Amino acid sequence: MIVVTGASGQLGRLVIEALLNKVPAGEIVAAVRNPGKVADLAARGVQVRQADYDQPASLAAAFKGADKLLLISASEVGRRVPQHRAAIDAAKAAGVGLLAYTSLLHADTSPLPLAAEHKETESLIRASGLPAVILRNGWYTENYTAGVPTALQYGVVLGSAGQGRIASAARADYAAAAAAVLTQENQAGRIYELAGDDSYTLTELAAEIAHQSGKAVAYQNLPESEFKAALLGAGLPDFLATLLAESDVGASKGGLFDDSRQLSALIRRPTTPLAESVKLALG
Template sequence: MIVITAASGQLGRLVIDSLLQKLPAHEIVAAVRNPDRAKDLAARGIQVRHADYDQPETLHTALQGADKLLMISSSEVGRRVPQHRAVIDAAQRAGVKLLAYTSILHADTSPLPLAAEHKETESILRASGIPFVLLRNGWYTENYLVSIPAALQHGVYLGSAGEGRIASAARADYAAAAAAVLTLDQQAGRIHELAGDTAYTLAELAAEIARQAGKPVAYQNLAEAEFRSVLIGAGLPEGFATLIAESDVGASKGGLFDDSRQLSQLIGRPTTPLAPLVRAALQ
């Protein structure tokens, strides 16, 4: 039995879609904070269990009988370490035979401040004694595509990534990798550095948006503090604005680049190129 935490989220649902191409539904458990949001998964024959990272008692129940576990990292930056520790403790008690964790690209050397909690989670996993595999995911291309409407409106794509090359991939690519790891043998102890086959700068992204939209869009690089202020002015919460600006600066230092093509090797196909993803976002 394979349990997926945060299964009603965007990545979790895509992982389940990929798993259903390989396994019968009754072998998959969707562990979710709010079971009401996963009624569609239950309708597909998947067992839905209540699992809240902040309520350890739910985790112990949710992981009963689990052979393998995909722990999708919490979205609550700043609270991830205790939340992840609770899941790992529950996995120990349940006797999970393999725990796959969605970490961040080059977590041990990444210049992104966001990597700190992932690095600490990896340390907790190593100390736990549970056989584990690390899915060190790079950036989702979708993270940048959400800015397309504003870029088209103002004719400028803002960021702080400078000339940093970003080897992002579609969320569905990372989901396929997670499904592969959960269904392949001899994964314990492996570290997969996952990124897109090709990389681009934000200037090249802006040029691709302009080409497809038929409207002028130029990239404007801002200092971290200025970019953060712009994001806050656009209505983003301060913490989230800080995360985005810091991540862009990390990208300028090579934090979102990898050319090993481990992701495409793992999923058995090329990663999704930038152009069709921009096209879909424009539609």
């Protein structure tokens, strides 16, 4: 039995879909805070269990009988470590045979402040003694293509990444990798650095948007504080604006680049090209 935490989220749902192509629905457990959000999965035969990182008793019940567990990193930046610790403790108590964790690309050396909680979680996993595999996910291309409508409206892509190269991949690519690991043997002890086959700068992203839309779009590099202010002005909450601005600066230092192509090797196909993701965003 394979348990997936955060199964109602954007990545979690895609992992469930990928698993449904590999194993019977009854062997998959969607562990979610609000079971009502995955009623559609239950209707397809997926087991649904309530699981809240802040309620350890719920985790123990959700993980019961799990052969493998995918711990998708919690969404509450700043609170992840205690939440992940609770999940790791529950996994150990449940006797989970393999714990897979979605970490961050090069978490041990990354210049992104976001890496700190992932690095600490990886340490907790090692200390637990659980058989584990670490999926160090790079950036989701959707993190940038979500801003395509705004870029078209104002003719500009804003950021603080300079000319740092970004080897992102589509969220579905990372989901496929998680499903592959969860359905293969001999994964314990492995660390995967997962990123897109190709990389781009935000200048190149702006050029791709312009090329496909036929409208003038350019990249404007801003100091971190100004980029954060622009994100706040666009209505983003403070924690997200801070995260994106800090991550862009990290990208300028090479924090979102990797050319090992471990992701495409794992999913046995090329990762989704930037042009395809931009096309999808343009609708």
